[in-house]
Amino acid sequence: MALLTMTGIVKSFPGVKALDGVSFSVERGEVHALVGENGAGKSTLMKILAGAYIADAGTIAVDDRPVTIDGPRAAEALGIGMIYQEFNLVPDLGIVENIMLGIEPLRGGLLDRKAAQADAARVLAQLGNALPLDRPARRLSVAQQQMVEIAKCLVRKARLIVMDEPTAALSDRETDALFALIAMLKAQGVAFVYISHRLEELPRIADRITVIRDGKAIETRPLAELPQDEMIRLMVGRSLDAHFPELPPVAPGAPVVLAVDGLRAATNVNGVSFAVHAGEIVGLAGLVGAGRTEIVRAIAGADVPTAGEVSIDGRRARIRDPHSGIAAGVAFITEDRKAQGLVLGMSVRANTTLAHLNAYSVGPFVDRRAEHAIAAREIAELRVRTPSGEQLVRNLSGGNQQKVVLAKWLIGEARVFLFDEPTRGVDVGAKAEIYGLMVALLARGAAIVMVSSELPEVLGMSHRVLVVRDGAIRAEFARAEATSEKIIAVATGVAA
Amino acid sequence: MTGPLTPPAAEVRTVLDERAGDAQRKARRAWWLRVGIAVAGFIVLVIVINAFTNGHFLTIGNVSNVLRQITFTCVSAVGETFVIITGGIDLSVGSIMGLAGVVMGLFANAVPLDNGPLLFIATMIVGIAVGAAAGYVNAVPVVRLNLPPFITTLAMLQIARGLAFILAHGQPIPLATTAFNGLGTGELFGQIPYAVVLMLVVVVVFAIVLTRTRFGRYTFALGGNEEAARLAGINTRRTKTLVYVISGALAAVAGLILLARFGSAAPQTGLGYELNVIAAVVVGGTSLTGGRGSIVGTFFGALLIGVLDNVMNLLNIESYTQQIVLGAVILLAVIVDELRKRLLAR
Numbered sequence A: 001m002a003l004l005t006m007t008g009i010v011k012s013f014p015g016v017k018a019l020d021g022v023s024f025s026v027e028r029g030e031v032h033a034l035v036g037e038n039g040a041g042k043s044t045l046m047k048i049l050a051g052a053y054i055a056d057a058g059t060i061a062v063d064d065r066p067v068t069i070d071g072p073r074a075a076e077a078l079g080i081g082m083i084y085q086e087f088n089l090v091p092d093l094g095i096v097e098n099i100m101l102g103i104e105p106l107r108g109g110l111l112d113r114k115a116a117q118a119d120a121a122r123v124l125a126q127l128g129n130a131l132p133l134d135r136p137a138r139r140l141s142v143a144q145q146q147m148v149e150i151a152k153c154l155v156r157k158a159r160l161i162v163m164d165e166p167t168a169a170l171s172d173r174e175t176d177a178l179f180a181l182i183a184m185l186k187a188q189g190v191a192f193v194y195i196s197h198r199l200e201e202l203p204r205i206a207d208r209i210t211v212i213r214d215g216k217a218i219e220t221r222p223l224a225e226l227p228q229d230e231m232i233r234l235m236v237g238r239s240l241d242a243h244f245p246e247l248p249p250v251a252p253g254a255p256v257v258l259a260v261d262g263l264r265a266a267t268n269v270n271g272v273s274f275a276v277h278a279g280e281i282v283g284l285a286g287l288v289g290a291g292r293t294e295i296v297r298a299i300a301g302a303d304v305p306t307a308g309e310v311s312i313d314g315r316r317a318r319i320r321d322p323h324s325g326i327a328a329g330v331a332f333i334t335e336d337r338k339a340q341g342l343v344l345g346m347s348v349r350a351n352t353t354l355a356h357l358n359a360y361s362v363g364p365f366v367d368r369r370a371e372h373a374i375a376a377r378e379i380a381e382l383r384v385r386t387p388s389g390e391q392l393v394r395n396l397s398g399g400n401q402q403k404v405v406l407a408k409w410l411i412g413e414a415r416v417f418l419f420d421e422p423t424r425g426v427d428v429g430a431k432a433e434i435y436g437l438m439v440a441l442l443a444r445g446a447a448i449v450m451v452s453s454e455l456p457e458v459l460g461m462s463h464r465v466l467v468v469r470d471g472a473i474r475a476e477f478a479r480a481e482a483t484s485e486k487i488i489a490v491a492t493g494v495a496a
Numbered sequence B: 001m002t003g004p005l006t007p008p009a010a011e012v013r014t015v016l017d018e019r020a021g022d023a024q025r026k027a028r029r030a031w032w033l034r035v036g037i038a039v040a041g042f043i044v045l046v047i048v049i050n051a052f053t054n055g056h057f058l059t060i061g062n063v064s065n066v067l068r069q070i071t072f073t074c075v076s077a078v079g080e081t082f083v084i085i086t087g088g089i090d091l092s093v094g095s096i097m098g099l100a101g102v103v104m105g106l107f108a109n110a111v112p113l114d115n116g117p118l119l120f121i122a123t124m125i126v127g128i129a130v131g132a133a134a135g136y137v138n139a140v141p142v143v144r145l146n147l148p149p150f151i152t153t154l155a156m157l158q159i160a161r162g163l164a165f166i167l168a169h170g171q172p173i174p175l176a177t178t179a180f181n182g183l184g185t186g187e188l189f190g191q192i193p194y195a196v197v198l199m200l201v202v203v204v205v206f207a208i209v210l211t212r213t214r215f216g217r218y219t220f221a222l223g224g225n226e227e228a229a230r231l232a233g234i235n236t237r238r239t240k241t242l243v244y245v246i247s248g249a250l251a252a253v254a255g256l257i258l259l260a261r262f263g264s265a266a267p268q269t270g271l272g273y274e275l276n277v278i279a280a281v282v283v284g285g286t287s288l289t290g291g292r293g294s295i296v297g298t299f300f301g302a303l304l305i306g307v308l309d310n311v312m313n314l315l316n317i318e319s320y321t322q323q324i325v326l327g328a329v330i331l332l333a334v335i336v337d338e339l340r341k342r343l344l345a346r
Helices: A042-049 A072-077 A095-099 A113-126 A142-155 A172-187 A199-204 A228-236 A292-300 A322-328 A337-341 A348-360 A368-381 A398-410 A428-443 A455-461 A484-491 B010-052 B060-085 B093-110 B117-145 B149-167 B181-185 B194-212 B214-224 B226-231 B236-262 B273-283 B295-314 B319-344
Strands: A004-013 A016-026 A031-035 A057-062 A065-067 A080-083 A160-164 A191-195 A208-213 A216-222 A256-265 A269-277 A281-285 A305-312 A315-317 A330-333 A416-420 A447-451 A464-469 A472-478
Touching: A004 A042, A016 A042, A031 A042, A031 A199, A042 A080, A042 A160, A042 A191, A072 A080, A080 A142, A095 A113, A095 A142, A113 A142, A142 A172, A172 A191, A172 A199, A199 A228, A208 A228, A228 A428, A256 A292, A256 A447, A269 A292, A269 A305, A269 A447, A269 A472, A281 A292, A281 A455, A292 A322, A292 A330, A292 A416, A292 A447, A315 A322, A322 A330, A330 A398, A337 A398, A337 B226, A348 A368, A348 A398, A348 B214, A368 A398, A368 B010, A398 A428, A416 A428, A428 A447, A447 A455, A455 A484, A464 A484, A472 A484, B010 B295, B060 B093, B060 B194, B060 B214, B060 B236, B060 B273, B060 B295, B093 B117, B093 B149, B093 B236, B093 B273, B117 B149, B117 B236, B181 B194, B181 B236, B194 B214, B194 B236, B194 B295, B214 B226, B214 B236, B226 B236, B273 B295, B273 B319, B295 B319
Parallel strands: A016 A216, A031 A191, A031 A208, A080 A160, A160 A191, A281 A447, A281 A464, A330 A416, A416 A447
Antiparallel strands: A004 A016, A004 A057, A057 A065, A208 A216, A256 A269, A256 A305, A305 A315, A464 A472
8 A cells, every 4th residue: 555646647837748647656664766857847746745736637645545735734734744955944943943833832822832842852852852952943054954844844743755855965974864864764654755866875765766757757666676877868868878078188288277375265265275277177075064165265256365375377366356256267156056146037148148248248338239149159059948048047947047157157268167066956968068068168278176065076077186174175186096985084084 | 069169160150140130139029019018008098097087188288297297206216216126225215305406406596607507507416416425325334234225225314304404494495596497397399398308318318228238237137136246246336336326316306306396495395205206116017126127117107106196186086095096006016017927937
């Protein structure tokens, strides 16, 4: 008897058939991974389950009884909990208040704090009592916030918890802790639907895997019967012969393009020195919070450096703000495209030229003709899937949004490209295209610094790997000698 | 991987150029369509109104009267539109109208210049300088300390009004010159009030500034995502300062229109007008959360409110009821805009 059965689910949005007859089931105490490219329909399916959308057709059964889920409350009553990638916590409320939000026990019409604390304490004990109860949600780490979300589900007696990209912002150690937690809850009979782009972590956690493509469930198989390369082939509908393109070797005697010497900033950058040559990719590895993003932000002028020097092509660059960074030849592709990379309410065209509008202007006026032309060119070359340059960036999928961010920097003449998590939340196909683009930049003689939390990406796309801990570089590995084990040892402070 | 960074071949380029041209033409067509719908809507509205008022509405005298009534609101609302698109608000425009008016009145009466255009222009420059300076003072704490513009402009609302009363000793200052009569009562070709001409010039010039210049683009970017704008190398501080300066300067121009119209500078001029100005911007479709809006919309917003005012007067609706209707229209405009947005957002 299945815990959940969704049959023939159809959901259309104007112009798009997001789900085209998807059937999907979850057993009790099972971790069922849901994989697919961005826009394949995973999120839509889960939003229907959570009551955020209503399906156009199809049936849902819980414990083999047909049910109607017409809103979040209905889903909650059926024991379905949903943890979105962006958490739904009230930043200024405490942990107990967040856990009990909307289901506060009352006594005589007033809040019954004692009962609330008792209820929360019960589930928190189940989760190992690892949370600092005196802090408001805003001061919790991402992993701690996630634990509060799990507690919210448990206190509502969830028997099925949907997690959307739960490890996207977690360090490796936090990921381990999360997986241990999932395993423990699973042993208590809680089932999970686990959505992830990180295919390599699925063997550690999933029992079965369902591949979604173009709004259809393509395949459901036990983990052991679905090797990773076949999973990828099913996801994209074609086989990607390799994850990563071949990196052309750095030419012997290639000049240093970016030289960083003794860089410090108040944001956890504590004396960083390194150099990147023309045609070279240097990967910055480390745990979340180690200071990798802060290093590239200080180089780009996004944060103000307090000491140290940055030189580009041998010339001292005085970078105090993003403007002077761009003028010096630095392109900074931020990790959070929605918060930092794009103006979502503006068109693809306007976002493309935003950082280089001077070059597409006559006097104070924007040269519309030139702007339309460059936008059309970038859309074609980067294969941005959009009806036209006038489409608002808000309406594009994650991978296509990321391509617009790239277009914004590619149309300039930057010598140094700082990529911060360039493929986060991007589907497999777009990933390969972004990697290809980085290789093409190398041919242009650019220098690339790439921050990535995905070790395979660091290993596959770097000529050299620098490991960051506590805001400083603790080790350097050439491509040939870098391994996951060595990097993790340094990043966690086990070695050097 | 086809190298995305190699320049495209000639034939590809032609295709791309065509595609770009297509996109451009489409964008232009969409714009004209929107304006067309607005104009058509207005024409229908006018015809209906005209029928209701037994033909009293659509007379040259009355139309020019409506336009004259909205000049100062509309001019100031154009500046307010810039501020609101950046996600800010300027509550001080009504007080700046009063302060700039008093300063202009004192200046015009004090300087030994002929009654001619020279005096008019010198006075206007002084007034605009006062408004721009007040706008600059509004912007400094917003830009430097990240204070909410609601607070800094609320403070300016009080300060500028107090200054106006002190400078005028609490009394209206009658103009000793006739240099302002043209703007106050004169008409181009004997038909179109000069104040209306001034308003239309302001609308057209600033519509071009907002939609066609880098500064205009940066204004939208600032309201849409300030951090993304900053990381794209945009001088967000300068852009932000400039929108408050523009708002202050245009409030001063509105003060000039009021001064010319009444022939005297009263310190209480413009009291409470900031709400009419903000209403015109909002009814015109500019989003209070920033990132979206237009000058042409603001013009139609001011016009709609002006037409309503006028029609209710023609229909002898008492002024208390008029307030309720205006409040309802503002609410309705925002609701319609919200529904439209939801419809567009799939």
